[in-house]
Structure formats: C-alpha cells, structure tokens
Amino acid sequence: MFKNLKYTSSDIQKDLVRACAIETIGAITKDIEGTFFFLLVDRSCDSSTKEKMAVVLRYVNKERKVIKRFLGVQHVSSTTSSLLEETIERLFASTNLSMSKLREQGYDGASNMKGEQNGLKANILNKYPQAFYVHCFAHQLQLALVAVAKGIEGVAIFFNNASILVNIIGSSCKRRDAFREKQLEQIKKALDIGDLETGRGLNQEISLMHPCDTRWNSHYGIIVSIIVMFEAVVVVLEWIKDDTNQDNFGEVSKLFHDIQTFDFVFHLFFMRFILEITNELSQTLQKKDQDIVNAMALVEVCKQRLQSLRDDDFGDLLDDVQKFCQEHDIVVPNMEDLRFVPGKSRRKALRLINFHYYHMDLYFQVLDTQLKELNDSFNEVNTELLLCMACLSPVNNFAYFDKAKSVRLAQLYSQDFDCMDLMNLPIQLDNYIHDMKMHSEFSSLR
Known part of the structure; x- marks a missing residue:
C-alpha cells in the first residue's frame, strides 16, 4: 500500500512545504521569546515576474549570540510603502x-523603502519610534559611488569603455597571452633604462580583472591597472584591431x-583619485569584525x-593628466579653446571653453554629487546611534567606553528607559566600568 505513496502531486508538495514553514517559523518565534529584534526586508521578482518580499529577523538569543533567521517570502501586488507595511x-x-x-x-536605498516622508522606514517609525533605520554602510558607500557613475554621462561612458576593454582583452587565451608578453616587454624596457627597481616581490604580473558592480570600489583596481599598463593595452588593442x-x-x-x-x-x-580616497573606507566597511569608531572616523576623513x-587639487589633477598624455603621445587640447557640449539639438549646443567644461561641468559636478x-547616506542620526553603541564594546579593556554616550543611547530608546532609569544610569555605569576593569579575565576580550 505505502509503496504507491510518491508524494508527487503539486497539492501534496505544497502542503508539505507549508507544514515545514509553519514548524520552522514556530521554532524561530520560540527562540526569540519576546526579545528585541532587527527587521531586514528586500524585494525581488521571481521567475514569473511576480513581486516578492523577503523578510529576515536578527536578534540575540538566550546564549547571547547574534542570530539571523529567514522568516519567509511574501507576495506583494505592488511595492508601495503602505502595502509593504501592511x-x-x-x-x-x-x-x-x-x-x-x-x-x-x-532596507535598501530605494525611495519607497528609506523615504523620509512616505517610505516604509518612515511609516514604521511613526508607529514604533524606537525602530531606528540603519542601512548597511558598505552598501551606502556602494550606492554613493554608483550614483556618480550612473548620473553623469561622461563618467558612465568612461566606466563602460573600461568594462569593454577588460572584456575584449580577456575574451580569449590568445589575447591574454599577448597582453602578458607586451607587459613583460614593458617591464624589461623600464628596467633597462632604470625606471624600475629590482627586488623580491617587485614588478609582479598585473592582470586586467573584471570589476564587480556589487562592489564598486573594485573598479579602483582596474583603473590602476590601465594606468600602469597603458602602453601594453594600446599595443594589444591595435593588434586585435588589425586581426582580420x-x-x-x-x-x-x-x-x-577612445582610450587615446x-x-x-x-x-x-x-576616478582614480576618488576611488583611491574611498578605497580604505570601502575595505573597512566590508570587514566582518568591524570597528565602528574607526569606520565612522574614516567616513569623516573621506568627506x-x-x-x-x-x-x-584640480590643478594637480590637470598636470598629471597632461604629463601622462605627453608620455603616450596623446593630443592635449588647449584649455582656452571652445568646446561644443551637445544639447537637445546642434543649434542649442553649449559653447564653453575646455577649462570651464573640465573644471566646472565635470570636476565640480562629480565631486558635489x-x-x-x-x-545623505551617512547622516547624523545613524552616525550618533552607532557611535553610542560602540562605546559598549569591551575591546582593548573597554577603551571605547564613554558614560555620556551610553546615557545618550538610553535617551534614544526612551520607551525602554523611564525617568528614574535615566537618573540612576550614570551611577550604574560608573560602577559597571569600575567592576569590569577590576577583573583580569575581561582585559583580553575581543
């Protein structure tokens, strides 16, 4: 009798999946048991192009471990903030x-999620004032860099050309081998004329790795590689172009x-200047064990x-560009000559001198954006909240402990601390830090 039970019916399989989901969610809610939690939400389309919303919870369990649990996927007919909240x-x-x-x-950086007036964040904050919005800082930096690349035509064209360049040279073993040979010839030539030093670990082979769009600062590597190996890039491209x-x-x-x-x-x-400045911050924000105080300091340094x-620094940038162009026989335009910037029609095209275009319309526009x-991404509320939390870290014998910031953190969560709690907290914190520093077992905590 039971040999015929195959459980291949779609209805039976859905019932089994539903039963498993109910049991799993029940185990998660039992583990939480009334503790505080962090809500993570993202939306996506499935293979049938239906909108889905994934819900994840993060909390501290009874064993004082940070736990992240996937709660489920919900179908939504639209992605308006009110419907997502419901x-x-x-x-x-x-x-x-x-x-x-x-x-x-x-949430992510979409307007329906993080909007200050009508976003999902704002709707939930209006009902639950202690549910502060904290966006992944590494993702915020990513979005800030992408905003420049996507919003300014010249920069978008540049990154598109850089990506095409990597694809063309790396599309076959034959082309990659030719590129390595030209790179080796370039290194030998520089060594012969004394432009490079010899030594262990010096003059290693550099490859044109494809940048990752989900880690925008990975473009920094490709930009540096193009600058260092520009002569080899041009020679190989010419060889590819002449291949019938x-x-x-x-x-x-x-x-x-275009590249010349x-x-x-x-x-x-x-772009090398900008990504060079943000590169250290990007690497710090992607670390699993993140030093919040150091990260926040790097944010300010970056700004x-x-x-x-x-x-x-515009003059220094212009000097570097002109010097590079002269070394590689690239025509340098006269900065006082007129440059036609295309408009909606040739009749409406703007007539600007080259210096104005590169300085005002490109340099200032990119940096201002x-x-x-x-x-906007690293605002004062998020920064204050995280710096206040960081003062509770036991690292380096509680080096970041700050009583004033701890009190401020309690004030931010006013529903969890009444007036009596706030009055007693400064004395309690003095006792706490004195007690912790008396015990040698806390001195080596990570």
Missing part, C-alpha cells in the same frame, strides 16, 4: 511576533581611438578628503 504587519500577526519589540530596520579574423572590428576600433583621447585619460585619473580635492550622496 504585508509585514500581517506576517507578524500570523507568527505571534509583536512589532513593539522591533528596535531597528534595515576578429568579428567585433567596429567596437575594437572605436575603443582603440585626453577625455578618457582625464576620467581615468579623476574631508573629497572636499579638499574639490577645493584645491559624491559629497551630497555621502552626506
């Missing part, structure tokens, strides 16, 4: 989870011409460096 509350009601225990929210058997002659010819222009070199060095770059995005 779907979340309906899901919580079905799992016996209380929204009053929600203490933080984490290749089938993308038009694309290669255009790229061969002042415009390309200007963007190359300009100040970009502001300094905007105010003082970058600074605005960084200031």
Whole structure:
C-alpha cells in the first residue's frame, strides 16, 4: 500500500512545504521569546515576474549570540510603502511576533523603502519610534559611488569603455597571452633604462580583472591597472584591431581611438583619485569584525578628503593628466579653446571653453554629487546611534567606553528607559566600568 505513496502531486508538495514553514517559523518565534529584534526586508521578482518580499529577523538569543533567521517570502501586488507595511504587519500577526519589540530596520536605498516622508522606514517609525533605520554602510558607500557613475554621462561612458576593454582583452587565451608578453616587454624596457627597481616581490604580473558592480570600489583596481599598463593595452588593442579574423572590428576600433583621447585619460585619473580616497573606507566597511569608531572616523576623513580635492587639487589633477598624455603621445587640447557640449539639438549646443567644461561641468559636478550622496547616506542620526553603541564594546579593556554616550543611547530608546532609569544610569555605569576593569579575565576580550 505505502509503496504507491510518491508524494508527487503539486497539492501534496505544497502542503508539505507549508507544514515545514509553519514548524520552522514556530521554532524561530520560540527562540526569540519576546526579545528585541532587527527587521531586514528586500524585494525581488521571481521567475514569473511576480513581486516578492523577503523578510529576515536578527536578534540575540538566550546564549547571547547574534542570530539571523529567514522568516519567509511574501507576495506583494505592488511595492508601495503602505502595502509593504501592511504585508509585514500581517506576517507578524500570523507568527505571534509583536512589532513593539522591533528596535531597528534595515532596507535598501530605494525611495519607497528609506523615504523620509512616505517610505516604509518612515511609516514604521511613526508607529514604533524606537525602530531606528540603519542601512548597511558598505552598501551606502556602494550606492554613493554608483550614483556618480550612473548620473553623469561622461563618467558612465568612461566606466563602460573600461568594462569593454577588460572584456575584449580577456575574451580569449590568445589575447591574454599577448597582453602578458607586451607587459613583460614593458617591464624589461623600464628596467633597462632604470625606471624600475629590482627586488623580491617587485614588478609582479598585473592582470586586467573584471570589476564587480556589487562592489564598486573594485573598479579602483582596474583603473590602476590601465594606468600602469597603458602602453601594453594600446599595443594589444591595435593588434586585435588589425586581426582580420576578429568579428567585433567596429567596437575594437572605436575603443582603440577612445582610450587615446585626453577625455578618457582625464576620467581615468579623476576616478582614480576618488576611488583611491574611498578605497580604505570601502575595505573597512566590508570587514566582518568591524570597528565602528574607526569606520565612522574614516567616513569623516573621506568627506574631508573629497572636499579638499574639490577645493584645491584640480590643478594637480590637470598636470598629471597632461604629463601622462605627453608620455603616450596623446593630443592635449588647449584649455582656452571652445568646446561644443551637445544639447537637445546642434543649434542649442553649449559653447564653453575646455577649462570651464573640465573644471566646472565635470570636476565640480562629480565631486558635489559624491559629497551630497555621502552626506545623505551617512547622516547624523545613524552616525550618533552607532557611535553610542560602540562605546559598549569591551575591546582593548573597554577603551571605547564613554558614560555620556551610553546615557545618550538610553535617551534614544526612551520607551525602554523611564525617568528614574535615566537618573540612576550614570551611577550604574560608573560602577559597571569600575567592576569590569577590576577583573583580569575581561582585559583580553575581543
């Protein structure tokens, strides 16, 4: 009898999946048991192009371990903030989870999610004021860099050309081998004339790795590689262009011409400056064991460096670009000559001198956009909240402990600390830190 039970019916399989989901969610809610939690939400389309919303909870369990649990996927007919909020509350009601225990929210950078007036973040904050919104800082930096690349035409064209360049040279073993040979010839030539030093670990082979769009600062590596190996890149592109058997002659010819222009070199060095400044911050924000105080300090350093770059360094950038162009026989335009900037029609095309275009319309515009995005992403509320939390870290014998910031953290969660609690807290914190530092077992905590 039981040999015929195959459980292949779609209805039976859905019932089994539903039963497993109910048991799993029950185990998660039992593990939480009334503790505070962090809500993570993201949306996506499935293979049938239906909108789905994934819900994840993060909390500290009874063993004091940070746990992240996938709660489920909910179908949504649209992605308006009000509908997303209703779907979340309906899901919580079905799992016996209380929204009053929600203490933080984490979503992507879309306007319907993080909007200050009508976003999902704002809607939940209006009902639950302690549910602060904290966006992944590494993702915020990513979005800030992408905003520049996607929002400014010249920068978008530059990164597109850089990506095509990597694809063309790396599309076959034959081309990669030719590139290595030219690179080796370039290194030997530089060694012969004394432009390079010899030694262990020096003059290693550099490859043109494809940048990762989900880690925008990975473009920094490709930009540096193009600058260092520019001569080899040009030679290999010319060899590919002259190959009668290749089938993308038009694309290669255009790229061969484009990378040997002042415009390309200007963007190359300009983007290197920006990504060089943000690279250390990007690496720090991606660390699993993140030093929040150091990360916040790097955010401010990054903003100040970009502001300094905007105010003082255009002349140095222009000198570097012109020097590079002269070394590689690239025509340098006269900065006082007129440049036609295309408009909606040729009649409406703007007539600007080259200096004005590169300085005002490109240099200032990119840096102003970058600074605005960084200031919007790393705002004062998020920064204060995280710096206050960091003061509770036991690292280096509680080196970051700060009583005033701990009190401020309690004030931010006013529903969890009444007036009497706030009055007693300073004395309790003095006793706490004195007690902790008396015990040697806490001195080596990580």
